[in-house]
Amino acid sequence: MGDDVAKYHALFDHMAQGAFFQSADGSLTDVNPAALEMFGVTRDEFLGRTSMNPQWRVIGENGADLPPEQHPSMAALSSGRPVLDFVAGVFNPCRGCFSWFNLNAIPMFRPGESSPYQVFVTMHDISSQKRVSNIHLSRLRVVQYADAHSLDELMVKALDEVEKLTDSAIGFYHLFDAAADAVVLKAWSTSTLERFCRVEDRDRQYSVEEAGVWVDCLRSGTALIYNDYNTLPHRKGLPPGHAPVQRILVVPVQRNGTVVAILGVGNKPSDYTETDVHTVTLFADLTWDVAQQKQMQSRLLAKTDELKQANELLEQRVSQRTADLQAAIREQESFSYSVSHDLRAPLRHISSYSSILIEDYGPALPYEARTYLDRMRGAANQMGALIDHLLELSRVARAAITPQPMDLSAAAAAILQMLQETEPHRLVCQEIEPGLSVKGDVHLVKQLLGNLLGNAWKYTAKTSFPRIAVGKTMISGGEVFFVTDNGAGFDMDYQAKLFKPFERLHGSEFDGVGIGLATSHQIVERHGGRIWGEGTVGKGATFYFTLGG
Incomplete structure (x- = not known):
């Protein structure tokens, strides 16, 4: 029996998974080293606690506090049924942040008893997977949000999301104008505006030379972490109404080898890490790309509106030109009618009376007079031919x-x-x-x-x-x-x-x-x-x- 106990303890202590026992009254009775590291507590701090202990900070997947009776170990003890694949976040005081776990709670029974006397809980750390999933979901929300909101609203939404991911209280986004060697505030997060910064001159342009340590990343071209802001010798004074700063993380956005913007977060309860750098960098790049796409869409919509207006104007002009052309055709038809009827009548009279004069009075007329009459008839006939050709030309234009x-x-x-x-x-x-x-x-x-x-x-x-x-x-x-x-x-x-x-x-x-x-x-x-x-x-x-x- 002693050998079996020794084997059990060896296995329990060397498990890669965290594991602990909790008795029916809720007391924590045993724990392996892996679980202690995951919780960030010592064995003495762990043993004797219960789920009711206020030092535990446990949250569900939605980020809300998880009541003690809903902890998987307590749920298994009260129901007598296993609780499997339960995801919860537990605050790790050593790391200063929540760690996420997948937990399985198995109730244990003595022979002949229907109620468990203890529960055996195993856990493995899924913080990295949870972080990747949260980043993916946050990025997806930003992209979806962009469809129905303005560019300024989009920037605030992105800052709100990156604040949640890094557990920060401040978020800001500045554009960098290389030609002017200056930065211009583009957006603050919602919490920054509501709880921290009351600066009136929000649209101020800062030269890089006069700006604070938050533009150091422009000079280095890399992300910078300042976890002890107040000890920095080159920090500048904050404007009236600005939030007090404990720590900040700022990353540059680079395109074609040039910094175009900076995104920063601040006042995380614990120190910023390289994990936070990775998260903020992803969002800085995403925000820039979505903003650029948004601006392109706006320009495209503006061009589409211009094209629509141009088409409408063109349609109006075509309609007017068509009406003008129809009016001109009607005038030409009226003119052709007048030429055909009104001008031919006098010509016929001239030709007829000339012929009558020659036939009835020809012998009595002097030779010169007959010559003039012949010329009159010739001119009238030529005029008739001209009218015929004019009408022909007019018909061709209208045919x-x-x-x-x-x-x-x-x-x-x-x-x-x-x-x-x-x-x-x-x-x-x-x-x-x-x-x-x-x-x-x-x-x-x-x-x-x-x-x-x-x-x-x-x-x-x-x-x-x-x-x-x-x-x-x-x-x-x-x-x-x-x-x-x-x-x-x-x-x-x-x-x-x-x-x-x-x-x-x-x-x-x-x-x-x-x-x-x-x-x-x-x-x-x-x-x-x-x-x-x-x-x-x-x-x-x-x-x-x-x-x-």
């Missing part, structure tokens, strides 16, 4: 475009055949490249070809061996159609006048009113294309055009 594939070669051949039939005596060499196709409004494209081929036919009338060709070529990497002839040509100095209404580059030796090329230009523009001409006097002209898509 609806209905693009569809068409055979350009066949259309050109049909137009040249019609021209040949009107002047069968002319021998004109006609060259049309086969397979020319284009997508455009069939009626308008035929009108375009009619104008260009009609000009080529007209201006080759005095050429000995007239030639007209239709084809396509590549210019600047794009497909371009052309109509060319070897007729009268034109002086390139007057190229700018080619497509202006009523501008003619030839005299009376060729008929025309100067509307055909203007109409052609309008048709090409309506299709989103380009048209231009090249010519040499006496050697012919070539007109190139594209029709957009």
Whole structure:
């Protein structure tokens, strides 16, 4: 039996887990060295205590004090059932902070008894896991909080969280302006504002030179702990209303090798450690990153609002331009109606009365008078032709475009055949490249070809061996159609006048009113294309055009 007891004590004393016994009356009766280290007490301080002892400070996972009757050992004694995987925090006076444990309480019974006479408790330290979990949850709360709160509210929330994790009473966040070599207060924690600092000049900018020891980390670029603030020889006086300081921990936030901000906590009941440095550093970096993201979101929202306003303004302008265009079209239609009806009536009268005068009184009229009448009739007929061409130009500007594939070669051949039939005596060499196709409004494209081929036919009338060709070529990497002839040509100095209404580059030796090329230009523009001409006097002209898509 003695050997068994010795083995038991050897095992009990050398367990890595903490273990202790507690009797039915709540007295602590035995404890192993591992548990004493975890609790931070001596064997004499431990033995004889009960759960009711006020020196115990036990909290639950929610941070609230845990009543003695809810301690796992007392719960197992009162219920007679094991309490397993119970998590609680116990204040360790040696470390000056709470240590977290996972506890299992097993009630023990004597033979024949229904109530336990003692409880056996095992425990293992989960403080590091608990700290990592708390940090993770706090970081998660900060990120979630950022979605629905302002940047200033976010900074305060982050400081509140890091205060809880480090058991601090003060928290502050300053931005560093390297150009001005100064720091600017960005946020204080809630407890700092409510219980410690009553400084009025909160927006003050401090130069690094005049600031206190809390900017030492700017010079070193590393986290600094001052656990005995009042003994520091280089500390500065605190402004009126500032909290008294016992100890502080300050870490720099660095981006691209440059310090951009500092986050500090202060007045922890016990000394700050490297564990606290790790925690504060994580939050300093997180706060900066979330703040930057928040600012980017704000700028993006502002740009989105600007874009929305710009779109709304653009829609208003488009609506106004559309209304203006519709009004202009109505005015043009009204003008076309007036031209077609109001101007034609007097022209008809002039032409009719001139004809009557010649027919009824021709023999009695002097030759000079008959000549004047003939000129009046000619002018009236020319005016009628001008009106017809103006109406044609107006219709082209208003016509609806209905693009569809068409055979350009066949259309050109049909137009040249019609021209040949009107002047069968002319021998004109006609060259049309086969397979020319284009997508455009069939009626308008035929009108375009009619104008260009009609000009080529007209201006080759005095050429000995007239030639007209239709084809396509590549210019600047794009497909371009052309109509060319070897007729009268034109002086390139007057190229700018080619497509202006009523501008003619030839005299009376060729008929025309100067509307055909203007109409052609309008048709090409309506299709989103380009048209231009090249010519040499006496050697012919070539007109190139594209029709957009």
